[in-house]
Amino acid sequence: MTADIPLTPHQQALIANPPKARLFLEGAAGSGKTTVGVQRLLHCIRTGVAAESFLVLLPQRALGLPYYQALRRPDLPAGGNAAVMTLGGLARRMTALFWQLVAKEVGFAHPDRSPLFLTLETSQYYMARLVEPLLDEGYFASVSIDPNRLYSQILDNLNKAAATGIAHSDFGERLKSAWIGDSSQHRIYEDAQDCAIRFRNYCLQHNLLDFSLQLEIFANHLWQSALCQDYLMQRYRHLIYDNIEEDIPLTHDLIRQWLPLFDSALLIHDNDGGFRVFLGADPRNAYLLKDACDANVELNASHVTSPALRQFQLCLSQAITRQAITSPRQITPAVRFSYHRFTPQMTEWVCRQIAELVNGNGVAPGEIAILTPYLSDSLRFSLINRLEALGVAVHSHRPSRSLRDEPAALCLMTLARLAHPAWKLPVSRQDLRYALMSAIQGIDLVRADLLARITYNENIPQAGLGSFDLIRPEMQERISHTLGARFETLRTWIEDYRQSGDEVLDVFFSRIFGEVLSQPGFGFHTRFDYASVAARLIESVQKFRWVTDEISLAERIPIGREYLQMVAAGVVAAQSLPAWEEMSGNAVLLSPAYTFLMANRPVSYQFWLDVGSNGWWERLYQPLTHPYVLSRHWQPAALWTDKHEYASNQETLSRLTRGLIARCRQQVILCINGTNEQGDEPRGVLLQAIQVLLRRLPAKLEGHDV
C-alpha cells in the first residue's frame, strides 16, 4: 500500500539507509512497508545507484504495480531500469538465455532447437491432448469433474511439486497417503501422477516448458551453474523482495542462498499475509528468512484504519476463534449490519447506499469496494447495471473471468468463424445476432436479430452473409439504412477477406479490429474495454500459435481453427490477464475478496456481500490436488482429516478478514442475505461470528424483512 501520506521519521530513516545491509522489514498491512520499498528504490536511483542493478522480486506481477508506477516517474535519472519480476519471470528469462547450457542436461530431445515456453492455457491445451484419449480408457472414472478442471488440477500438482521441491513423479504418492476416504479413490491420484509424467515426457520430447519445468530448470540446473550465477551476481547487486509471505518456498530457498551475495537487500514481510497458500505460498518458510538478514525492523502503526476498525478486526477475530469478545461496543462507528431476505433486495440496497455515499456525501467512487467470496456473472451484471443506472462509475475485476465470456471476444470469434468457411466451424443465428450487437454501434437486439435472420442461413454457412442491399425495402426501413450501411461495410470486409484465403487468426483479429470495428459507427469505437479484450485475445492467439506450430505442420491442423475449437470447449480458457492498471481508476471496485487483497489498495468503504457464504471460510475443493498436503509442512505419512480442514479454514477466515479490515479506512458494511443466488440459505462461519457480535451490540440491523 503506497498512499500519498507523509513519511514517518522511521520510514525516512529506512529509506535513506545506505544500500549496504540486508534488512528484514515486517509489519501489519497498512503500516507503510511497501512505501518504504518503493521510496528506497527511488532514493537509491536518485543518489546514483544504477537502476539496472536492482532486482525487485515479487510473488505475483499484480503486487509490482507500485514499483512499476514509481519507475515510470519522469523525474528519475535517465538510464537503465530496475527489473521488477517474479521468480517465474526470472526463470524464464534465464532459461532462454542459457538454453544451450542446460537443454541437453535436462533431457530435452532437441537441445539444438529453441525452447517453447508454455502459458497456462497452452499447457492446458497440451495436457488435454494427452489426457483426453485416456478418459475413454477409464482414467479418472471415479471423479465427477469437468475435464478442463481436471487438466488444470494435474498442472497444478506439477506446479506445486516444483514450488515445494517435490519431484514431479512423487506428488501422487503423497496425495494418496494423505487420503482418508474410500480407497477406490487412490486410483485417481495414480491416474493424475501417470498423466503428469506423460506430460513431462512429452514436454521434453518437444522442447515445451510449462511453469513447473521452468522452475525446476532454474532451481536444479541454472542456479547450480557458475556461469549463470556469475551473470546474476553481476547483473543484480541490490534486492528488494516484497510480500515474501505470498511466495513459494522455492523462491525463499534461492533467496536464502543468494542473499549474502547482494550488496544490499530489503525483504518485506506482511505479518497478516499469506493469502496465496492455495497457490503454494508458504508464509512460515518466508519468515525464516528473517534469520538470514543482518537486521530486523518492525512497522506496526497502521496508516489506514481507524481505532474502531482495529477494534472490529480484533473482535471479529475473537468471534471467529470462539474467544471472549473484548469491548465490542467500540466497533459501532466502524461497522454496519444489513439483512435482506433475497439477493436482489441486497443488491438494490447496496447500490442505493453507494449512490448515497457518492452523490450525497461526496465520497469518491474509487474509495468504495464491493467484495464477495465469489463474483458470479449474474451478481456482477446486476450490480454494474444498477450502479450505472444510479450514475455511479463501477469497475469489476475478476481474474478468473475468461476471455470467452467477454462479449467483445465472442464477437471477434464469431466473425472469425464466418470469415474462415474452410474451418467448418458452425455459426448459429444467436451467435451472429450477439456478434452484430457488439460490432455495430447503435443496433438493438431486434434489429440485430432481423439482420441475422435475413442475411444468414445456418444450413449454408459457406454462403456467408447476404447483402443488405438485396433485402426487401420494408425490412431495410425497419432496420434503418444507417445500420444497414454499417452492416454492409462489415460484410464486404469479411467477403474480401474470405477471397484472400488468409488463415492467420491473430492477423485476422488485428485487421478487423483496426480496419472496421474500431472505426466510427462500429461497436469498438468508443469502448476501451472492448479494445482491451481484443488486444488480450490477439496476444492469446499469438502465444498459442508460437507453441503449436510443430503440431500444426505435422498434423496439418489449421492453428486458428484449433484455437477457436479449444476456446469453445473451454480447454483453452483464454484466461484474461489481470488488468491491474484499470483498478486504480476512480470507480467503485467490484471484485472477489482475494483479488482485492492482492491488489493491495485500501478504500474508505467496504461492502461485504453474501456474508453467510462458506466461500469466506473454505478453500477451493479440488479432488485431484491439495495445497496443504503438497506443502513442505505436511508429514508425508499423515492422513488429512476434517480436523486439519477445520483448523486451516479457521485460519484462512481470520487471515482474510484481518487483511480486508486492514485495507479499510472508515467503514465495513456487512450484507447478509437470507437466500443466496442459488436459492440456498447460507449460514457460514463468518455469519456465525457476525451473529456473535450482533448479540453483544446495540447495533441496528438495516435492510429488508428484519
Added chain:
Amino acid sequence: MFKPRPMQAQVLTYRQGRMGVSAVPGSGKTHTLSYLASLLISEPMLEEDQEVLIVTLVNSAVDNFTYRVQSFIRQYGILPGMGYRVRTLHGLAHDIVRERPDLVGLSDRFQIVDERESGELLESAALTWLRSHPDFMEAFTREDLDPFQDSRLQRDWQSLVIDIASSFIRQAKDLQMSPTAIEEHLTAIKNPHPLLQMGLEIYHDYQRALNYRGAVDFDDLIRLALQALRCDPDFLARLRHRWRYILEDEAQDSSRLQEEILRLLVGENGNWVRVGDPNQAIFETFTTANPAYLLDFMQEKGVISRTLPNSGRSSHTIIRLANYLTDWTRTRHPNPALRHALNLPSSNQCQRVIPSPIRSINPMACSFPPRS
C-alpha cells in the same frame, strides 16, 4: 402465543435424549415441533455454532417449518435463519456434500442435474446402448413381429429399456453400488442375465456422462452424503457438534438411507426426536420408505415414547370412520397378511377425549376407537 394442549405440553418438556412421537393427522405436530425447536434454540446449552436440524419430507413443509420457527424465535435477537436449519433429506444431503465435496470425488463447483436433465442423459445412454445391441430387441420379441419395421414396437422397446435402466440405476445407487462394483459382482457370476448386463452398461454410460459434466443426480446426493459421513470420523464429529438436536418430521416415511444418515449424525448419545404417524406412510409403495423405522425406534431402549392423539382438524364423524377403518383392518381384514398394515397407538396413548380449540367444527377428537 402458542398454548399447547396437555399432550403437546408433554412433548415440549423434551430437552435431551431420544424421543418418538406418534401423532395423528391434525394433532398440531408441525406447530409443536416448531415450538420445540424454538425452545431448544433459546436454551443456553445450544452454542452459537450449533443448530437444531429439522428434517422433513417435502419442500412445502420446509417453508412451513421455517416460517413458524422464525416467528417463535424473533424475540431472542437471533439473526433470521440462524440457530436452526430445516431441510428435506435431499437438502440435508446437499449441505453435507457441499461442505466437503472433495471427500467424495467432487470439485467445489459440482452441479446437480434435475430430473429432466438426468432423464435426458439416461435416455441418451439407453438409446445408444440399444443402437449398439440391435440383436437385443430381436431376442426378446415374438418371432412374428419385427421391431425394426414396426416403429410403434420400437418406441415401446425404447421406453421399456429406459424404464428398466432407470430402476436398475436407482436400485444400484440405493444399494451404494458403483458401476465398477456391480461389474465385479457380475464377473463372479458365470452367465449373468442379459438384462443385468444391459443395466450395468447403461449405468456405466450414464455415470460417465454425469462425471464429464462434473455433475451428480438426486440419488447420488444421498449416496455421497452417506459416503462422506462414513469416510471421515472428524467430519462426522463436526456435524454432530453442529446439529446438536435433530427433529425429524414425517418419520413414518423415513427411508433406509435417511435412517442411516440420521443415525450417523445423531451418534450414540445424540438428541433425536422423531415424529410421525405410522398410519400415514404414503411413500412406502414406491420408495424404500418404511414406517417400521419409526415403530422400531419407539421400541428402542432409552427412547421416550409420546403421542399426540388429539386431532383438531377433522370432524368427529371422519375421525370415527378413520378409527373404525383402522380397527377393521387390524381385526377383520379378509387377508390376514394385511392386518398389520395399520397400527394401534402405543399403550400409553391417551384415549380420552378433550376439548378442542375449534369446538364449533370439531367438538371432540380422539384418534382411535375404543377396542370394544
